Amino acid sequence: MQTCEFFRRCEFYNKFSQKNSVAWRGLFDTYCHGRLVGHCERFKLYSAETRSISDEMMPNGQDLPPAFKLLQ
């Protein structure tokens, strides 16, 4: 399993990667450890050396919905 090259500096990954609900695991397995890594909006910003990225911006570029955040 490959992991996104930016996982150490990605605040989103470091803040939420311990989540283990199906929804969260699906997100990390698809983007951070999966084939859509290059489509992650955070990945694109890190690649462009953008420094200020909200730690609650999801890989799809949207703000993390409160209901999603509550999932384990």
Ligand code: SF4
């Ligand atoms: S959220 Fe995006 S930038 Fe962060 S580790 Fe996952 S794929 Fe990489």
